[in-house]
Every structure is written in C-alpha cells, then in structure tokens.
Amino acid sequence: MTWETVIGLEVHVQLLTRTKMFCGCSAKVGDPPNTNVCPVCLGLPGALPVPNGEAVRLAARAAFALGCTVNERSVFARKNYFYPDLPKGYQISQFDRPLATGGALDIEVDGVASRIGITRVHMEEDAGKSIHDRYYGATAVDLNRSGVPLIEIVSEPDLRSSAQAGAYLRALKQILEYTDVSDVSMEEGSLRVDANVSARRLGDPKLGTKTEVKNLNSFSAVERALDAEFARQTALLDRGGRVEQMTLLWDGARGEIRPARSKEGSHDYRYFPEPDLPPLVLTPGDIDGHRRSLPELPAARRSRFVSSYGISVGDAGVLTATRSLGEYYESVAGAAGDARSAANWVMGEVLAQANSEKRDLKRIAESPPVAADRLGALIAMVRAGSLSGSAAKQVFAALPASDEAPRDIAARLNLLQVSDDSQLEHWIDEIFAEHPAEAQRFQGGEQKLQGVLVGLVMKKSQGRADPKKVNQLLAARLPT
Numbered sequence: 001m002t003w004e005t006v007i008g009l010e011v012h013v014q015l016l017t018r019t020k021m022f023c024g025c026s027a028k029v030g031d032p033p034n035t036n037v038c039p040v041c042l043g044l045p046g047a048l049p050v051p052n053g054e055a056v057r058l059a060a061r062a063a064f065a066l067g068c069t070v071n072e073r074s075v076f077a078r079k080n081y082f083y084p085d086l087p088k089g090y091q092i093s094q095f096d097r098p099l100a101t102g103g104a105l106d107i108e109v110d111g112v113a114s115r116i117g118i119t120r121v122h123m124e125e126d127a128g129k130s131i132h133d134r135y136y137g138a139t140a141v142d143l144n145r146s147g148v149p150l151i152e153i154v155s156e157p158d159l160r161s162s163a164q165a166g167a168y169l170r171a172l173k174q175i176l177e178y179t180d181v182s183d184v185s186m187e188e189g190s191l192r193v194d195a196n197v198s199a200r201r202l203g204d205p206k207l208g209t210k211t212e213v214k215n216l217n218s219f220s221a222v223e224r225a226l227d228a229e230f231a232r233q234t235a236l237l238d239r240g241g242r243v244e245q246m247t248l249l250w251d252g253a254r255g256e257i258r259p260a261r262s263k264e265g266s267h268d269y270r271y272f273p274e275p276d277l278p279p280l281v282l283t284p285g286d287i288d289g290h291r292r293s294l295p296e297l298p299a300a301r302r303s304r305f306v307s308s309y310g311i312s313v314g315d316a317g318v319l320t321a322t323r324s325l326g327e328y329y330e331s332v333a334g335a336a337g338d339a340r341s342a343a344n345w346v347m348g349e350v351l352a353q354a355n356s357e358k359r360d361l362k363r364i365a366e367s368p369p370v371a372a373d374r375l376g377a378l379i380a381m382v383r384a385g386s387l388s389g390s391a392a393k394q395v396f397a398a399l400p401a402s403d404e405a406p407r408d409i410a411a412r413l414n415l416l417q418v419s420d421d422s423q424l425e426h427w428i429d430e431i432f433a434e435h436p437a438e439a440q441r442f443q444g445g446e447q448k449l450q451g452v453l454v455g456l457v458m459k460k461s462q463g464r465a466d467p468k469k470v471n472q473l474l475a476a477r478l479p480t
C-alpha cells in the first residue's frame, strides 16, 4: 500500500517588541526569573490589559508579508486552561475572529515549486515557563515570559513531505527576519513549531486521523519527527490498525516519538470573547500603512538580483539568505563596479571568514568581516588588472587587521601586478637566457611552448606579472 503524508504546521513566533502584549513590562529574554512582572502579567485580580500597539503593527506586517487579508475587526478571546505557569487561568488569544486570514507561502523542493496555504495569523500572549526538577524534584515557575506577545501562523494541510515542511519553515523564518517581526531564534524559543500529521492512501481525497507532534526545537527535529511519525502511522495502518488522535512529544536525543504525559490537546478550552478588551479595530488607513511599510521580500529580492546583477538563481539564493547579507552584497557590488565578482567574493571569502568568526548573518551589513567599500576597492583592483586573483586573496587576508587601503597593503606586500612592458620584456629575456633550447624552438615557430614560457615568467615574477600582457609580448616574438 502506498501512503501519502499530510502535514499542517502551527508556528508560534515571539514578536520583537520592547514590552509585553498587555502591560509595560520588558519582554526581554534572559533576565533573572520573575523580575519583569506586574499585576497584569501576574494575573492579579482587577488588573486590566492594554494592547501593545507595536505588537499589533508587527503582527499585521507579518500577515501582509504572508499574503494574508488583515481584518479591520478582530476579537481577543480567552483560552481557558489550568497550568502552574499560567496564573490567570487563561491565555488571551484570538479564536473565531483572528487578525488575518487566507495567505500563502511559495516553496521549492528539488526544483518543484508548491504554494502552501496560510489559514490564519492570530495574536496571543505567551504563558510563563515551568522549570522542572530544579530543586529536589520540585518545579519552579518563571513568569518573565508571561504576557510576551506572540503570533500563531497556521498553515493549511498542504505539505506532503518532511522536506516540504522544512522548506516552508525556512521560507517563513526568512520572511519574518526580513520584516523585522521577530528575531526568529529557535534556541531562545522565539520560534516554536507544532506539527499536525496524518497519512492517507495515495489518491484518496479524504484526510486520515491526525496526531499533533510537539517539542520540536529545530528545523531538523521537525523533519526527523515528521518522518518518524509518518512511519509509525503507516506501520499501524498497514497492520490494519487505526490511528488515534493524540498529542505526541519528539525525543530528539533518542530520535523517538512518544505520547505526551499530559492530556494536552484534548482540552476544551471554553473560548469566549475577552470581556476586558474591546474588539481590535484597524482603520483602512492603518492597514494600508502597514502594507506599504513592508520591505522588499526575499522572493522579490532574489529575482531582482538575478535580473539586475546577472548572477545565477542559486547565487541569488545564497546572497539573500538574510536581509543584511543582501544589503552588504549590494554595497560591495556598487563599490567594485563588478556585480559578479562581488558575488563570488561575498559567497567565498566573506562568508568563510564570517563563519569562522561566528558572525551573525542577520547583522553582517552593520558588522562585516571587511567593510563593503574596502572589499569593493580590492575587487576593482583585480578588475583593472593591477592585482592577480591569488594576490587579491592575500590582500583580503590582511584587510581586517589594518585600516590601510587595499592598494597600500598590496604595495607593502609587493603584490601589485606588473604590466609595465619594459619590466615584462626583461623577465622574458631572462627566461630565454635560462632556457635557450626552448627559446630557440619557440622563436622557430613552436607556438605550443608559449604556455610553458608564460608559466616560467609568472614564477620568476613571483606571480606579479600580468599574464595577459606576457602572452601578448611572447606572441610578438613568434616568427611572422
């Protein structure tokens, strides 16, 4: 029996605001436990929430970037459940009237493009954090995260493989990074993924029973967990069994799926409209302003790089990995006057150096291994023929440690390319004197020796001779 996997993803994203969703407490991660709290986010009786305008703005931006319709009127709702890190006994979320609906995200896997539907984007606040087994099996609670603004991005069940799920997440993360909506760090928990998975017979229009996999803390964990869960379901179905609807946890260390200990997911959350907040109303002017404030998005930038700089689709993909890297590349290309060489330098030397120095590619334009104008000047020297490619790499290596101009470094290291005819003729004469047999054969018309002679001149000049010029001068010594 051939089975097909059907996947939908729910992605929680922490918004990049200074303060929490409904109070003025800092939303910073990593402060000492329970220091960023107040009556509102502690859920003390009588405290009233006030929505964070910046969080609404970022949520709307994300929704637009995902091609959603942002609704003029959405409604906050209470999602009721008990948990020790949720002092109010409910989370403020959105339910039947979300902020935005009906978007899509384009992905590509192995050259096959697909459009993945986005069902909705809604706003909510985060819960606190339980820290288990800290003191003699006791659980500690940190409420700094309580009330931090989130959006939840829910996809349609349009994904058909774990590779597509990975591609979707990478594309989503890139858009959120481009739009400054979130710092999208999975390590710090600002991007969290839950996956809904089911299996059905290939060609069957009816969806199978789905399970939900939680605790996915990296994109590779998502892909591995999806494969494991699909294998578990199809093995069950092949034996004639039935898939039970349930919540599962991914154990990355063991590479195993196991049922969640709690009955999470089977809750009836008893949603109702939040009585402490009026509906969230955005004017057409607000909505239009959010839409127009969007920066150039990754897909548009990739195709612009291909058409205006004449680089390949693959290279454009590398150079637009983050918004900052694209900006850095454009500055280098402008300073160099040669977009293709600039692409090779940035993808090669610059990225290698940035990786070895563990630089953040999200901020590489602000803090590059080598300033864009200096790298541009170096590339321009190669282009003008005053520096060979290998000499340029030596100058590049010396750039970070000094403020000298690339030309001065090249001169100091004696790397400037020699294209002065008299010096080149002098070297050729020396080579001819040292290799009289070859010289005689060459001058007698044996043209195939030219490459050997150019090599000898390059060696004598320690790589500084302009090979193009040397070729011209040698050719002139052939019998006419």
Ligand SMILES: [Zn+2]
Pocket (backbone or CB within 6 Å): 020, 023, 024, 025, 036, 037, 038, 039, 040, 041, 042, 147
């Ligand atoms: Zn607070």
